[in-house]
Amino acid sequence: MSLLHVEHISHRFHGRTALDDVSFDIERGEIVGVIGRSGAGKSTLLRCLCALERPQEGRILLDGADLTSLGERELIAARRRIGLVFQHFNLLESRTVAGNIALPLQIAGTPRKTQAQRVAELIELVGLSGQAGKRPSQLSGGQKQRVGIARALAAGPALLLCDEATSALDPATTTAILELLTDINRRLGLTIVLITHEMDVVRRFARRILVLDHGRLVEDGSIADLVRDGVENRQIATLLADIRPQLPPAWQQRLQAEPSPGSAPVVRLTIGPDNTDLPLLSTLGSRFSVEATIVQGGVVDLAGASTADMILRLSGNVPPDAFTFLREISQTMETLGHVPADR
Template structure:
């Protein structure tokens, strides 16, 4: 099946500054993808290229088989209607009602005016704002404004929805409701969604697949589990993951040594679990087979992309630590020794 979006070796520069370096990836119909990176990573430039607001110096961007980099301006007007945009600060017209804001893409696309009311009603029901058509943006909460923004983005029935920091201006409760709405839209409409953000917590809860940009380069393309596994060696991923990964308790971190101690000590490890390893009785197996006692210090098991997954920090103490570590390395997705602390600090 042909991907709905195919990015081929895209490079784009502003003067002597190269904002995007040889970016390539493709996205299938119905995928939910998180595009993440810190400030200056190239997210905004890539977004503008995806919307055909910037034309890269090298490479190709194919949307539903049409190469946006070769289209004339007149052709791009039509191509952009296949892309819905949801903005961080909503970008609603304050002089228009909710219905008026949602109708704007319909007017631009030249849809018959007699069809507007039905389409607006459908979209308001979809985003949970029935009865709000005559209200103005000033009468809405932040979460409600973003729901209007989503309805407007969907008005012309796009094939791709780009959400640019769509939850960054919202409180935690509104963020949860917007992410739930986007997930419901994906399930209901089969719509392909790309969420551009700097917040790993947002993509952890929402995205099936994560793209990581760093200094204009694509440094990771995979699931959150892939990123958790690779994050111990990749400094860019390590920094992005810092906000969502369990961290060492202070009393452990203060006494942690990078090398084994001569005195009795505990080995501190981090495990990434998924699928069978998330439900395997690892603690009892460690004690039964290796006489090693395991204590959970931080973390736990949760559901990621409909699979049980875990990211945990343990302390190990006992007779056959090396054999136990070898077992854990094969029985889990990732095992990392963080250091060593005295048995009785």
């Protein structure tokens, strides 16, 4: 049985559809990113997953318990199995680091000795040794988020929901928090769902991505699946634009849809981990007498795997066999257009 089973949920506010027939399953130990533009339905989905909203249609099962039909007393117990990490930390200034982390345990009536042991474990886990007595105002943004993560883990949840958990952080701190969450997933086997509008975050963190658009689930797959489908789906291509190499403006101005005498094709390739060590440019030259220039891109990390994502200009008379070769070694290939050969 999946840890989380979402079955045909729909939710509306004042006649406006926020979620429209959304279904998916999340297995134990998965890291899943949920992404979409503003208004796509991400926040509504989060509130439904943690039982703060009840969808008008469909079911949400957490470990077999239907969150949409539980009574309030049962919901209180079910919510303890869900940890929440917020964008703006939501820490209590009146409490120390240790006091903030202990709050869920105190609400649950956990014995004080057990609370102290658990808080000490979590402070060590999130890398805040020596900070237990500090107030939130004495902490950096990254440290505050570490406190928020520790607090979310206090009751031993089965599912960790992160709501734009890195949006308020600088790039270096974002990387550190993503590394912490990845380590927690590895060490505890905890299922993590990260809701964000930042494609770069899910690219580095999630092994699986759900894409919402106007309340509908339009994609469910790996980042490689999104790159492949983005060739045909402009909605997905727009999301990917933030993390994929783009043709420089000077090249865009000269790009022609159809070839002309002396023009050179410009192609976009993604090459999976099995072929990233291939000497691509020299192979094109020696085997097909094609001179290739990298216009943009190179080898990048996509969800933990090395992938080549690049735009190439191919010289002059490119034989059909060269295009066949490129299609065989790549996950996706598309011709963006043609430019004069002197570019």
